[in-house]
Amino acid sequence: xxxxxxxxxxxxxxxxxxxxxxxxxxxxxxxxxxxxxxxxxxxxxxxxxxxxxxxxxxxxxxxxxxxxxxxxxxxxxxxxxxxxxxxxxxxxxxxxxxxxxxxxxxxxxxxxxxxxxxxxxxxxxxxxxxxxxxxxxxxxxxxxxxxxxxxxxxxxxxxxxxxxxxxxxxxxxxxxxxxxxxxxxxxxxxxxxxxxxxxxxxxxxxxxxxxxxxxxxxxxxxxxxxxxxxxxxxxxxxxxxxxxxxxxxxxxxxxxxxxxxxxxxxxxxxxxxxxxxxxxxxxxxxxxxxxxxxxxxxxxxxxxxxxxxxxxxxxxxxxxxxxxxxxxxxxxxxxxxxxxxxxxxxxxxxxxxxxxxxxxxxxxxxxxxxxxxxxxxxxxxxxxxxxxxxxxxxxxxxxxxxxxxxxxxxxxxxxxxxxxxxxxxxxxxxxxxxxxxxxxxxxxxxxxxxxxxxxxxxxxxxxxxxxxxxxxxxxxxxxxxxxxxxxxxxxxxxxxxxxxxxxxxxxxxxxxxxxxxxxxxxxxxxxxx
Amino acid sequence: xxxxxxxxxxxxxxxxxxxxxxxxxxxxxxxxxxxxxxxxxxxxxxxxxxxxxxxxxxxxxxxxxxxxxxxxxxxxxxxxxxxxxxxxxxxxxxxxxxxxxxxxxxxxxxxxxxxxxxxxxxxxxxxxxxxxxxxxxxxxxxxxxxxxxxxxxxxxxxxxxxxxxxxxxxxxxxxxxxxxxxxxxxxxxxxxxxxxxxxxxxxxxxxxxxxxxxxxxxxxxxxxxxxxxxxxxxxx
Numbered sequence: 001x002x003x004x005x006x007x008x009x010x011x012x013x014x015x016x017x018x019x020x021x022x023x024x025x026x027x028x029x030x031x032x033x034x035x036x037x038x039x040x041x042x043x044x045x046x047x048x049x050x051x052x053x054x055x056x057x058x059x060x061x062x063x064x065x066x067x068x069x070x071x072x073x074x075x076x077x078x079x080x081x082x083x084x085x086x087x088x089x090x091x092x093x094x095x096x097x098x099x100x101x102x103x104x105x106x107x108x109x110x111x112x113x114x115x116x117x118x119x120x121x122x123x124x125x126x127x128x129x130x131x132x133x134x135x136x137x138x139x140x141x142x143x144x145x146x147x148x149x150x151x152x153x154x155x156x157x158x159x160x161x162x163x164x165x166x167x168x169x170x171x172x173x174x175x176x177x178x179x180x181x182x183x184x185x186x187x188x189x190x191x192x193x194x195x196x197x198x199x200x201x202x203x204x205x206x207x208x209x210x211x212x213x214x215x216x217x218x219x220x221x222x223x224x225x226x227x228x229x230x231x232x233x234x235x236x237x238x239x240x241x242x243x244x245x246x247x248x249x250x251x252x253x254x255x256x257x258x259x260x261x262x263x264x265x266x267x268x269x270x271x272x273x274x275x276x277x278x279x280x281x282x283x284x285x286x287x288x289x290x291x292x293x294x295x296x297x298x299x300x301x302x303x304x305x306x307x308x309x310x311x312x313x314x315x316x317x318x319x320x321x322x323x324x325x326x327x328x329x330x331x332x333x334x335x336x337x338x339x340x341x342x343x344x345x346x347x348x349x350x351x352x353x354x355x356x357x358x359x360x361x362x363x364x365x366x367x368x369x370x371x372x373x374x375x376x377x378x379x380x381x382x383x384x385x386x387x388x389x390x391x392x393x394x395x396x397x398x399x400x401x402x403x404x405x406x407x408x409x410x411x412x413x414x415x416x417x418x419x420x421x422x423x424x425x426x427x428x429x430x431x432x433x434x435x436x437x438x439x440x441x442x443x444x445x446x447x448x449x450x451x452x453x454x455x456x457x458x459x460x461x462x463x464x465x466x467x468x469x470x471x472x473x474x475x476x477x478x479x480x481x482x483x484x485x486x487x488x489x490x491x492x493x494x495x496x497x498x499x500x501x502x503x504x505x506x507x508x509x510x511x512x513x514x515x516x517x518x519x520x521x522x523x524x525x526x527x528x529x
Numbered sequence: 530x531x532x533x534x535x536x537x538x539x540x541x542x543x544x545x546x547x548x549x550x551x552x553x554x555x556x557x558x559x560x561x562x563x564x565x566x567x568x569x570x571x572x573x574x575x576x577x578x579x580x581x582x583x584x585x586x587x588x589x590x591x592x593x594x595x596x597x598x599x600x601x602x603x604x605x606x607x608x609x610x611x612x613x614x615x616x617x618x619x620x621x622x623x624x625x626x627x628x629x630x631x632x633x634x635x636x637x638x639x640x641x642x643x644x645x646x647x648x649x650x651x652x653x654x655x656x657x658x659x660x661x662x663x664x665x666x667x668x669x670x671x672x673x674x675x676x677x678x679x680x681x682x683x684x685x686x687x688x689x690x691x692x693x694x695x696x697x698x699x700x701x702x703x704x705x706x707x708x709x710x711x712x713x714x715x716x717x718x719x720x721x722x723x724x725x726x727x728x729x730x731x732x733x734x735x736x737x738x739x740x741x742x743x744x745x746x747x748x749x750x751x752x753x754x755x756x757x758x759x760x761x762x763x764x765x
Contacts, residue, residue, distance in 0.1 A: 305586075313612065317545055322636070372749070446710070
């Protein structure tokens with residue numbers, strides 16, 4: 001669970017020769033002196049006792065008693081003192097109890113053997129028992145650590161709601177480390193909150209907040225006991241999720257205490273676990289949100305589809321019926337004119353329905369541009385074709401460099417935009433005048449302009465011209481006031497913008513600007529041939 | 530022509546079926562009607578129509594599902610008639626095996642022209658050694674292309690594109706289909722190549738008299754070789 005980067009953080013924090021390390025060394029040496037002192041006492045007491053017992057048991061039993069001492073001492077003290085006890089016992093036995101007394105001289109051969117065996121057994125014993133104790137101690141630490149993490153996982157990770165979980169985590173940290181803790185959590189806009197989470201037991205000073213912000217941006221620990229901002233009052237750890245940082249955990253150790261290696265390791269593991277808990281919650285939230293969005297989008301699409309079906313089916317019947325009638329009564333000039341009028345009306349109704357449906361699509365946000373490589377010249381021609389007869393008797397001029405590179409865009413969407421602008425210009429300028437469509441590509445921006453020779457836009461209306469159902473005072477009759485609103489909606493869905501202005505020489509100019517990716521056609525002359 | 534051409538209309542709207550019958554019978558089609566997908570499939574099997582007009586929004590099965598099942602055993606030309614006008618809907622139907630797509634509401638002239646185009650394709654079976662449309666002439670044996678009698682030099686890729694479009698004349702061919710047939714299955718996403726070669730091809734063969742474009746863009750979908758209106762009438 002603790003990843004490599006966190007291990008390195010721990011090392012990085014430890015390398016710092018702070019005051020606290022000096023303290024620790026002192027504490028350790030103090031306890032070692034104590035242990036040697038204890039060992040000396042034990043030996044003195046035991047030797048005294050052995051002196052009294054020896055006349056009844058014989059000096060060889062004393063050797064066994066000394067071995068017992070080594071084992072007992074091994075259970076309590078650390079390696080150095082134990083080995084000292086072993087060596088001293090051997091020497092004392094030889095000197096005080098093996099005849100001749102008060103010399104290290106050994107008369108009998110089997111006493112010599114016994115002495116050597118004694119030394120070997122005592123040393124081995126001392127070594128073994130101290131090792132046993134050491135591993136037991138490590139085991140106990142590990143168990144404490146596991147228990148703490150388990151408790152955190154139980155209380156925080158499986159809590160029914162996030163706040164309860166975080167509160168449990170803070171409480172646990174405070175009870176294990178006797179420290180104060182605070183959590184700063186990532187906000188919805190992916191920045192670090194400046195207010196500590198409600199579970200925190202303390203508030204952060206401005207200085208500590210700065211350190212926390214640094215930790216959040218760099219994703220490494222900082223503050224007390226580390227190289228960065230060691231003068232801070234608290235230790236700040238990043239709450240790192242699997243993919244992103246979820247916040248910062250700040251811990252104020254109680255006065256004059258320090259965290260040892262194991263404790264800091266544990267804190268790191270806590271930070272990781274809390275980070276994962278936060279991330280889990282975040283992902284669940286995001287998932288729920290996406291599900292709701294998808295459901296509502298699905299509904300909107302279904303609704304749109306059914307409305308569009310209900311409106312277009314009868315229209316389709318009318319159109320087909322009129323066509324059939326027109327064929328049957330072919331020849332009569334009068335009825336031909338009548339049918340033509342009806343056909344124009346049907347076409348207009350069709351356009352109105354399409355406009356309403358498109359506006360609904362824009363409003364409900366279901367429009368997602370599908371980008372594909374397109375040729376700008378082709379796009380313009382298709383738009384002119386789409387506008388068809390409705391442009392009336394205007395002369396349409398295309399002003400576009402034929403060597404324009406290809407651009408990645410949603411062609412059908414932009415065709416509709418250009419077509420609407422064309423129809424708008426055609427409706428608002430006298431028949432027979434020019435409408436110019438101009439295309440330029442500059443700095444990865446496609447600029448499409450439609451320029452007419454009409455009356456232009458009234459100043460007070462230029463603000464509202466792209467609004468839904470807005471109709472200019474001078475607008476020619478007919479039209480729903482949706483055409484330009486649709487242009488605006490489509491262009492925005494495409495990440496671009498549209499504006500309208502009057503030209504100095506008269507007439508209006510509509511300019512669509514959209515960001516596009518481009519490729520020059522020459523660059524692709526030979527690729528697959 | 531001993532037998533009349535038979536058409537099967539699969540549409541849940543009674544009114545549309547009635548009107549289509551009127552339009553089609555006037556053009557001497559024999560018309561059968563089915564009001565849902567399942568009935569449409571069984572009628573297609575029993576009546577063996579020469580052409581099918583299929584709506585996408587059917588009450589029991591989606592039109593695309595009907596099309597897929599039909600394509601498991603039949604290559605009968607299918608024209609989709611639908612109110613769905615998004616390029617995605619059209620591409621899905623064309624990829625599923627539809628021969629062409631007409632959005633409702635439609636003009637009956639356009640509908641009849643599309644019907645003729647997809648039937649011609651089914652009847653001719655690409656065995657004509659040459660192809661003529663307007664001033665364009667293609668000799669498939671000699672791989673020679675002339676416009677207004679003058680030889681036009683095309684690259685291998687341009688010729689391959691033109692050949693596919695001409696063989697499907699009157700019918701829309703999707704980007705994906707063109708890419709697959711000219712460049713192979715791995716090139717399906719490389720649409721920029723297609724755009725470049727189509728631009729070149731157009732410059733060479735479209736003599737650009739106003740309104741006389743042979744290669745039309747079906748935006749977001751593909752391209753269509755348009756047979757000039759006059760010839761279209763003559764060929765029937």
